[in-house]
Amino acid sequence: MTKTYPKASRPSLDNVSVSIEKGEFVFFIGPSGSGKSTIIKMLLHEVAPNKGRVVVNGKDVTSMRSWKRPHFRRSIGCVFQDFRLLPNRTAYENVAFALEVIGKTKAVARRVVPEVLELVGLGGKEHRYPHELSGGEQQRVAVARAFVNRPLILLADEPTGNLDPDTSIEIMRLLDRINRTGTTVVMVTHDSNIVNQMRRRVVEIESGRIVRDQARGVYG
Amino acid sequence: MRVKYVLSEVLVGLWRNVTMTIAMIITMAVSLTMLGASGLMYRQVDDMKDLYYKNIQVSIFLKTDVTDEQREQMDAKLKSDPLVSEVIYVDKAEAYKRFQEMFQDAPDLISAVKEDSLPPSFRIKLNNPEQYKNIYDQYKDTEGVDEIIDQSRLLDKVFNILTAIQNIALAAAIVMAVAALLLVANTIQVAAYSKRREVAVMKLVGASNWFIQAPFVLEAVVAGLIGSLLALVALIAAKYLLFDGSLKALEGLLSPVSWGDLLFVFPLMAGVGGLISAATAWTTLRFYLRV
Numbered sequence A: 001m002t003k004t005y006p007k008a009s010r011p012s013l014d015n016v017s018v019s020i021e022k023g024e025f026v027f028f029i030g031p032s033g034s035g036k037s038t039i040i041k042m043l044l045h046e047v048a049p050n051k052g053r054v055v056v057n058g059k060d061v062t063s064m065r066s067w068k069r070p071h072f073r074r075s076i077g078c079v080f081q082d083f084r085l086l087p088n089r090t091a092y093e094n095v096a097f098a099l100e101v102i103g104k105t106k107a108v109a110r111r112v113v114p115e116v117l118e119l120v121g122l123g124g125k126e127h128r129y130p131h132e133l134s135g136g137e138q139q140r141v142a143v144a145r146a147f148v149n150r151p152l153i154l155l156a157d158e159p160t161g162n163l164d165p166d167t168s169i170e171i172m173r174l175l176d177r178i179n180r181t182g183t184t185v186v187m188v189t190h191d192s193n194i195v196n197q198m199r200r201r202v203v204e205i206e207s208g209r210i211v212r213d214q215a216r217g218v219y220g
Numbered sequence B: 001m002r003v004k005y006v007l008s009e010v011l012v013g014l015w016r017n018v019t020m021t022i023a024m025i026i027t028m029a030v031s032l033t034m035l036g037a038s039g040l041m042y043r044q045v046d047d048m049k050d051l052y053y054k055n056i057q058v059s060i061f062l063k064t065d066v067t068d069e070q071r072e073q074m075d076a077k078l079k080s081d082p083l084v085s086e087v088i089y090v091d092k093a094e095a096y097k098r099f100q101e102m103f104q105d106a107p108d109l110i111s112a113v114k115e116d117s118l119p120p121s122f123r124i125k126l127n128n129p130e131q132y133k134n135i136y137d138q139y140k141d142t143e144g145v146d147e148i149i150d151q152s153r154l155l156d157k158v159f160n161i162l163t164a165i166q167n168i169a170l171a172a173a174i175v176m177a178v179a180a181l182l183l184v185a186n187t188i189q190v191a192a193y194s195k196r197r198e199v200a201v202m203k204l205v206g207a208s209n210w211f212i213q214a215p216f217v218l219e220a221v222v223a224g225l226i227g228s229l230l231a232l233v234a235l236i237a238a239k240y241l242l243f244d245g246s247l248k249a250l251e252g253l254l255s256p257v258s259w260g261d262l263l264f265v266f267p268l269m270a271g272v273g274g275l276i277s278a279a280t281a282w283t284t285l286r287f288y289l290r291v
Helices: A036-043 A066-073 A091-100 A106-119 A135-147 A165-180 A192-198 B002-016 B018-054 B068-079 B092-102 B107-112 B129-139 B151-194 B196-205 B209-246 B259-288
Strands: A025-029 A076-080 A153-157 A184-189 A201-206 A209-214 B058-062 B084-090 B121-126 B145-150
Touching: A025 A036, A025 A165, A025 A192, A036 A153, A036 A184, A066 B196, A076 A135, A091 A106, A091 A135, A091 B196, A106 A135, A135 A165, A153 A165, A165 A184, A165 A192, B002 B018, B002 B151, B002 B209, B018 B151, B018 B209, B018 B259, B058 B068, B058 B129, B068 B084, B068 B121, B084 B092, B121 B129, B129 B145, B145 B151, B151 B196, B151 B209, B151 B259, B196 B209, B209 B259
Parallel strands: A025 A184, A025 A201, A076 A153, A153 A184
Antiparallel strands: A201 A209, B058 B121, B058 B145, B084 B121
16 A cells, blocks of 8 residues: 655655554554554544555455544554553543543443453552553553453553563563453564563555565564 | 435434534524514414405594584585495494594593593495595585594504515525525535545436435435424424413504414425525536536
8 A cells, every 4th residue: 555645745655555464463563654653543544645545454444435434443553652541530530531531431441441450450559540650550551441342452652662671571571471362462662672672563554655564573 | 226325425414514504504593484484473363464454444534523414424425425334323423432442451541531522423334445435535625624533544554564574584484595505505515525426426427417416415315304303393483482472462563473373484495495405506516616
C-alpha cells in the first residue's frame, strides 16, 4: 500500500506490503519519519491509504464506512508513549471507563477490572490516581485498559519511549505475556535494546520502504 | 448505567460553563418568546378575522335629498342581486339612533349633529366579501347614491398593521435565534475542548459516536428546553399584565388570549428550541470532534 500525506514531497509509505499472522509479535523499527506510525494509524482506520488495501482480521478496512469504525476499534487495543490516561480518574476508573463507554455494565467492570489490573501487576494500587503512580505503573494501567476488552490485536506505539531501561523491560515482559494469550502484538519502537532482547520478528522501514523483514531479528 | 452516565455528564457540562449556559438560555428564551408571541398573534388575527368578517357590511349612503322612488328602485335591485345576501335599510331616524349609541360617551358630538343631517343608507352583506368591487362598480352611478363604503377596507388596514407587528416579532425571533445558535455552537466547542481527553479515549476504545455526542447534544437540548419554559413564563406574564391588565379596555376589540392558545404555542416553542439546539450541537461536534 502507499500513503502520501497532502503537502508531503515523498510518500510516507511507498508500496509497502506486510502480512502479520494471528498471534504474532512484530516490531516495526526505523528512524523518525520513516512511516512506522502511519502503519499504526492505518490499522486504526485513522488514515486511509491512497493505493492498496488494509485488511484486519479478514475485513477490508480501506473501504470501511466511518460509522463502523467505533465497533471495529473494539477489536484493537492501543498503548502509546504518553500513556493517555485520564488524570482525574483512578487506575481502576481509567480501565473501567474504557469498558463502560462501550456499553459494558458496572457489574462486568467490577468483575473484570481487578483481574486485569492484577495481571499487569498493579494489584493493590487500583485506587491511585495517575499522578500517584510511576511512569511504568501508568503504562501498566494503559496496557490494562487496552487489554481489558480482550482485543485481537494490541498496537503499541513506542510504549517504552518515556521509560527507563529496567521499567521498559518489565513492560515488555507484560506485552510478551499478553502475546502468549494469543493476542497479536504490533509494536513500533526505537529501542534497540528491547528489540535485541526479545528476538521477535522485526520489520525495518526506511523512507517509507521496507528494507528488512526478519523473523527473530535484532535492531540493525 | 449508560442513561445515568449521560445524564450526569449533561448536568456537569451545564454547570462547568455556567455563565455561558445562562447566556445561552436567556438568548434562547428571548428568541422563543418572540416566536411564541408571533404564533399567538397569528392565531389572534385569525380569530379576529373570523369575528369581524362575519359581520362585515358594505354601506351604501344615499344623498339626503334622495326621493322615495329612487330608494325603492334601489331596494328592489339590491334584493334581486345574486351577490347580496342581506339588505337592511337604515333611515335618517335609525341612523341618528345608531349614532347616539356609538358616541354615547361624547354628548358634545351628539348635540352638534342634527337629527336629520345623517344620510339614510343601505347596509348590505355580501355572499362573498371579496366581491365588493363589483358592487361598487354597479351602484356608484345610480341616482341618489352618495357614497359606497366597504368596511372590510378599513379592517384590512387594521389587519395590515397587526400582520406587520407579527412580522417584526418573527424577524426579532430569527435574529435572536441566530445569536442563540452561535452561543450554542460556542458552548459546545468549549465543552468538547474541556472533555477532549475523555473524548480521545472514548474514540480510541471504540465508544459509539452517539455515545460520545449524546451528552453534548443533550446539554444543548436541555438549555433549549429551559429557554422555552422561560419563554412560556414570559408569555403568561404578558397575558396577565397586558391582556388581562392594561389592555383590558380593548377587550371587545381584541379577542382574548386563552390558556388554550398558550398551550398551543408552547410545544411550538419547545420543539423549535430543542431542535435548533440539537441540530447546532450535532453539526458543531461533526466539525469539532470529527467522529
